[in-house]
Amino acid sequence: MRNRSPYCKLYYMTTGEWKEDDNLMTLVREKKNELHSLGMFETNGIKFNPCGTDEIRLLYRKSQELPEVTIKFEKYTPLSDIPNVKVAYYGLLPFSEFKKIIVDDNDNIKPVFNDNIRDYLETQDNEVNNDMNSSLRSENLIYFSLMNNGVTVVADNITGPGENITIKTTK
DSSP states (O other): OOSSOOOEEEEEEOSSOOOOOHHHHHHHHHHHHHHHHTTOSOTTOEEEEEEOHHHHHHHHHHHHSOOEEEEEOOEEEEEOOOTTOSOEEEEEOOHHHHHHHHBOTTSOBOSOOOOOOOTTSOSTTOHHHHHHHHHHHSSOTHHHHHHSSSOOOOOSEEEOSSSEEEEEOOO
Protein backbone atom coordinates (compact mmCIF):
# COMPACT_ATOMS: atom_id res chain seq x y z
CA MET A 1 0.00 0.00 0.00
CA ARG A 2 2.97 2.32 -0.47
CA ASN A 3 1.58 3.78 -3.67
CA ARG A 4 -2.14 3.50 -2.99
CA SER A 5 -4.78 3.50 -0.29
CA PRO A 6 -6.25 0.24 1.04
CA TYR A 7 -9.27 -1.49 -0.41
CA CYS A 8 -12.33 -2.21 1.72
CA LYS A 9 -14.17 -5.46 1.06
CA LEU A 10 -17.45 -5.87 2.92
CA TYR A 11 -19.25 -9.19 3.13
CA TYR A 12 -22.83 -9.69 4.26
CA MET A 13 -23.64 -13.33 4.94
CA THR A 14 -27.12 -14.76 5.33
CA THR A 15 -28.39 -18.32 5.34
CA GLY A 16 -31.43 -17.00 3.50
CA GLU A 17 -31.71 -15.91 -0.10
CA TRP A 18 -30.05 -12.58 -0.96
CA LYS A 19 -32.35 -10.31 -2.92
CA GLU A 20 -31.56 -6.84 -4.23
CA ASP A 21 -34.13 -5.24 -1.92
CA ASP A 22 -34.40 -1.47 -2.60
CA ASN A 23 -34.29 -0.55 1.09
CA LEU A 24 -31.21 -2.70 1.74
CA MET A 25 -29.43 -1.41 -1.37
CA THR A 26 -30.13 2.19 -0.33
CA LEU A 27 -28.60 1.45 3.07
CA VAL A 28 -25.59 -0.21 1.44
CA ARG A 29 -25.04 2.81 -0.85
CA GLU A 30 -25.28 5.18 2.13
CA LYS A 31 -22.75 3.19 4.16
CA LYS A 32 -20.36 2.91 1.20
CA ASN A 33 -20.60 6.69 0.70
CA GLU A 34 -19.96 7.19 4.40
CA LEU A 35 -16.83 5.05 4.20
CA HIS A 36 -15.73 6.80 1.01
CA SER A 37 -16.10 10.22 2.65
CA LEU A 38 -13.49 9.21 5.23
CA GLY A 39 -10.88 9.40 2.46
CA MET A 40 -9.14 6.31 3.76
CA PHE A 41 -9.81 3.91 0.90
CA GLU A 42 -8.83 3.69 -2.75
CA THR A 43 -11.23 5.36 -5.19
CA ASN A 44 -13.70 2.64 -6.25
CA GLY A 45 -11.98 0.43 -3.68
CA ILE A 46 -15.01 -0.17 -1.47
CA LYS A 47 -16.77 -3.37 -2.50
CA PHE A 48 -19.92 -4.88 -1.00
CA ASN A 49 -20.32 -8.63 -1.42
CA PRO A 50 -23.68 -10.07 -0.38
CA CYS A 51 -23.73 -13.83 0.15
CA GLY A 52 -26.92 -15.83 0.48
CA THR A 53 -27.27 -19.59 0.77
CA ASP A 54 -26.27 -20.22 -2.86
CA GLU A 55 -23.16 -18.04 -2.62
CA ILE A 56 -22.15 -19.62 0.70
CA ARG A 57 -22.49 -23.10 -0.86
CA LEU A 58 -20.36 -22.00 -3.81
CA LEU A 59 -17.68 -20.54 -1.50
CA TYR A 60 -17.69 -23.73 0.57
CA ARG A 61 -17.31 -25.95 -2.51
CA LYS A 62 -14.50 -23.74 -3.75
CA SER A 63 -12.73 -24.07 -0.40
CA GLN A 64 -12.85 -27.85 -0.76
CA GLU A 65 -11.39 -27.92 -4.27
CA LEU A 66 -8.01 -29.49 -4.61
CA PRO A 67 -5.35 -26.91 -5.36
CA GLU A 68 -4.38 -27.10 -9.02
CA VAL A 69 -2.60 -24.68 -11.30
CA THR A 70 -1.22 -24.81 -14.84
CA ILE A 71 1.84 -22.71 -15.55
CA LYS A 72 4.08 -22.08 -18.52
CA PHE A 73 7.45 -23.44 -17.37
CA GLU A 74 9.87 -22.72 -20.20
CA LYS A 75 13.23 -22.48 -18.46
CA TYR A 76 13.85 -25.60 -16.41
CA THR A 77 16.35 -28.37 -15.87
CA PRO A 78 15.27 -31.79 -14.63
CA LEU A 79 16.95 -32.96 -11.42
CA SER A 80 17.46 -36.70 -11.27
CA ASP A 81 18.58 -39.44 -8.92
CA ILE A 82 16.98 -38.01 -5.79
CA PRO A 83 15.74 -40.84 -3.56
CA ASN A 84 11.99 -40.80 -2.82
CA VAL A 85 11.37 -37.98 -5.32
CA LYS A 86 9.54 -38.99 -8.51
CA VAL A 87 10.25 -35.82 -10.46
CA ALA A 88 12.01 -32.53 -9.71
CA TYR A 89 12.81 -29.49 -11.79
CA TYR A 90 15.00 -26.50 -11.17
CA GLY A 91 14.05 -23.46 -13.17
CA LEU A 92 13.00 -19.87 -13.55
CA LEU A 93 9.47 -18.53 -13.75
CA PRO A 94 8.41 -15.04 -14.71
CA PHE A 95 6.38 -13.51 -11.91
CA SER A 96 3.23 -13.64 -14.06
CA GLU A 97 3.45 -17.46 -13.94
CA PHE A 98 4.50 -17.65 -10.27
CA LYS A 99 1.53 -15.43 -9.40
CA LYS A 100 -0.79 -18.17 -10.70
CA ILE A 101 0.53 -20.42 -7.93
CA ILE A 102 0.14 -17.95 -5.07
CA VAL A 103 -2.80 -15.65 -6.00
CA ASP A 104 -6.42 -16.67 -6.65
CA ASP A 105 -8.91 -15.22 -9.15
CA ASN A 106 -9.95 -12.53 -6.62
CA ASP A 107 -6.36 -11.34 -6.07
CA ASN A 108 -6.20 -12.97 -2.64
CA ILE A 109 -3.09 -14.84 -1.52
CA LYS A 110 -3.79 -18.58 -1.66
CA PRO A 111 -3.07 -20.66 1.44
CA VAL A 112 -0.26 -22.51 -0.33
CA PHE A 113 2.67 -21.90 1.95
CA ASN A 114 3.35 -24.85 4.24
CA ASP A 115 6.75 -23.87 5.56
CA ASN A 116 8.17 -20.43 6.13
CA ILE A 117 11.92 -20.03 6.01
CA ARG A 118 12.62 -17.43 8.66
CA ASP A 119 16.07 -16.33 7.62
CA TYR A 120 16.16 -13.51 10.14
CA LEU A 121 16.28 -16.00 13.02
CA GLU A 122 19.35 -17.86 14.21
CA THR A 123 19.55 -21.65 13.92
CA GLN A 124 19.09 -22.02 17.66
CA ASP A 125 15.44 -22.83 18.48
CA ASN A 126 14.39 -22.49 14.83
CA GLU A 127 13.21 -25.74 13.26
CA VAL A 128 13.46 -24.56 9.64
CA ASN A 129 16.98 -23.19 9.97
CA ASN A 130 18.05 -26.21 12.05
CA ASP A 131 16.85 -28.45 9.21
CA MET A 132 18.79 -26.38 6.67
CA ASN A 133 21.91 -26.59 8.82
CA SER A 134 21.52 -30.37 9.21
CA SER A 135 20.98 -30.74 5.48
CA LEU A 136 24.22 -28.88 4.77
CA ARG A 137 26.13 -31.14 7.15
CA SER A 138 24.62 -34.40 5.92
CA GLU A 139 25.79 -36.78 3.21
CA ASN A 140 22.62 -36.06 1.19
CA LEU A 141 23.58 -32.61 -0.11
CA ILE A 142 21.41 -33.13 -3.20
CA TYR A 143 18.37 -32.38 -1.01
CA PHE A 144 19.78 -29.00 0.01
CA SER A 145 19.64 -27.52 -3.50
CA LEU A 146 16.19 -29.02 -4.02
CA MET A 147 14.66 -27.62 -0.84
CA ASN A 148 16.59 -24.40 -0.15
CA ASN A 149 17.07 -22.49 -3.36
CA GLY A 150 14.34 -19.92 -3.99
CA VAL A 151 10.77 -21.13 -3.78
CA THR A 152 10.13 -24.86 -3.63
CA VAL A 153 6.79 -26.20 -4.82
CA VAL A 154 5.91 -29.65 -3.50
CA ALA A 155 2.94 -31.35 -5.14
CA ASP A 156 1.32 -34.75 -5.22
CA ASN A 157 0.83 -34.76 -8.99
CA ILE A 158 2.54 -32.96 -11.85
CA THR A 159 1.83 -33.32 -15.55
CA GLY A 160 4.70 -32.56 -17.81
CA PRO A 161 7.49 -32.07 -18.56
CA GLY A 162 6.83 -29.66 -21.31
CA GLU A 163 6.24 -25.98 -21.72
CA ASN A 164 2.95 -26.16 -19.80
CA ILE A 165 2.76 -28.17 -16.60
CA THR A 166 -0.09 -28.71 -14.16
CA ILE A 167 0.67 -28.93 -10.45
CA LYS A 168 -1.96 -30.56 -8.23
CA THR A 169 -2.15 -31.34 -4.53
CA THR A 170 -4.41 -34.01 -3.06
CA LYS A 171 -5.86 -34.00 0.41
